[in-house]
Amino acid sequence: MQLNTKGQMTYTVDLVFCIDATGSMAPILKAVKENALSFYSDLMKVLNEKNKRVESVRIKLIAFRDYIADGEEAMLVTDFFNLPEQAVEFSNTVNGITHFGGGDIPEDSLEALAYAIRSDWSQSGTKRRQIIVLWSDAPPHPLGFAKGKSDNYPSGMAANFAELTEWWENEQLGYVNRRAKRLILYAPATDIERGYDVETVYPWNNVVENWNNVVHFPSVAGKGLEEFQYEEILSAIVQSI
Numbered sequence: 001m002q003l004n005t006k007g008q009m010t011y012t013v014d015l016v017f018c019i020d021a022t023g024s025m026a027p028i029l030k031a032v033k034e035n036a037l038s039f040y041s042d043l044m045k046v047l048n049e050k051n052k053r054v055e056s057v058r059i060k061l062i063a064f065r066d067y068i069a070d071g072e073e074a075m076l077v078t079d080f081f082n083l084p085e086q087a088v089e090f091s092n093t094v095n096g097i098t099h100f101g102g103g104d105i106p107e108d109s110l111e112a113l114a115y116a117i118r119s120d121w122s123q124s125g126t127k128r129r130q131i132i133v134l135w136s137d138a139p140p141h142p143l144g145f146a147k148g149k150s151d152n153y154p155s156g157m158a159a160n161f162a163e164l165t166e167w168w169e170n171e172q173l174g175y176v177n178r179r180a181k182r183l184i185l186y187a188p189a190t191d192i193e194r195g196y197d198v199e200t201v202y203p204w205n206n207v208v209e210n211w212n213n214v215v216h217f218p219s220v221a222g223k224g225l226e227e228f229q230y231e232e233i234l235s236a237i238v239q240s241i
Contacts, residue, residue, distance in 0.1 A: 011241055012056045012125035014080065016116040020109060020136035021063040021076075022102030028135055028186075029099050035230060040083045046238045054241070057083045059090060060119055063097045064112035067146035067153050070101040074108060074152060077115050080122075102138075109140040109187075114158050117167045117175050128180040129241050133233065135186045139203050161206065168211050182240040183207070183214045184233060215240075 021029065035042075040057060047054055058080035067074040076097065081090040116132045143160050146153045158164040171178040187204040208216045215236045 010053045010055045010125065011127045011129060012122050013054050013129045013241060014058045014060070014119070014122050014131065015237070016060045016062060016119055016132045018062045018064065018109065018112045018116055018132060018134040018136075019097065020065075020107055020138065021097050021099055022065050022107055022138070023099050024102070024137055025135070026099045028137070029097065031230065033094050033097075039234075040087060042234055043237065046234065047241065050238065052238075052241055055125065056122065058122065059083060060116075061090075061093055061097075062112045062115055064107060064109055065101045066104070066106075066141070067108050067111070067150040069104070071150065072152050073101065074146075074150070075112065075115070075154075080120065106139045106141045106145075107136065108146060109134065109136050109138070110143045110161070110164060111154070111157060113183075114143070114164055114167065117164075121176070121180075128177060129182065130176050130180040131182045131184065131237060131240060133184045133186070133237070136204075137188065139188060165210060178212075181213050182237075183211065184236050184240075185214060185216045186233065187216070188218060213240075 019025070019029065039059075043057065044054065060080045061076065061078045063076040065074045078093060081087075081093075083090065113132065113134065116134075119130075121130050122128060143158055143164060147157075158167055167173060167175050168181070168183075185204060185207065204216070208214050217232060217236075
């Protein structure tokens with residue numbers, strides 16, 4: 001293992017924040033924005049308390065809506081921000097995300113996950129973590145739902161849920177590292193009571209049940225990110241490092 005001069009194990013941490021930016025997400029977007037400036041210091045404080053030395057922290061932002069309803073504003077994908085060096089740029093980008101649109105209730109969040117999985121993950125360091133955190137209060141559209149219906153739908157996207165699962169699970173594809181990857185979901189536990197066909201809508205519990213290294217915090221439409229929930233998510237990130 002890679003150690004620093006004091007004998008501590010060192011880590012390289014990449015985080016991708018996938019944020020549902022539709023109208024109903026106003027409360028949680030507000031909380032994410034409020035926590036943007038303090039996130040790095042909060043993370044480092046807890047890691048230092050646990051004697052975990054992180055040499056590099058990078059955060060990437062993906063804000064998603066609905067390709068059919070929102071067109072070219074359906075997906076914002078940034079590069080990684082190096083923290084704390086680019087904290088101002090990171091905060092400005094988060095503050096620039098506004099909540100609107102979305103069309104029908106399901107959103108194109110699986111496409112956001114696909115972008116996250118195929119991020120330009122850091123290859124430096126012996127001990128790495130590749131962490132995706134996704135916030136949503138809605139079920140996802142099936143992958144490809146907007147294909148052929150929106151000029152902005154991306155080429156090269158996973159064709160279906162099974163292929164996206166391969167992107168996450170099959171290390172030989174080279175997208176994520178089996179030991180480094182983590183997915184933290186703040187999303188609805190089930191959509192059966194809301195009248196969705198679980199075989200066609202792919203509710204979030206499909207991801208929870210079929211993907212490895214997933215931590216799930218059930219969310220409720222219109223509810224914000226309370227302090228204890230932020231602390232739980234922060235703790236889940238720390239425990240994965």
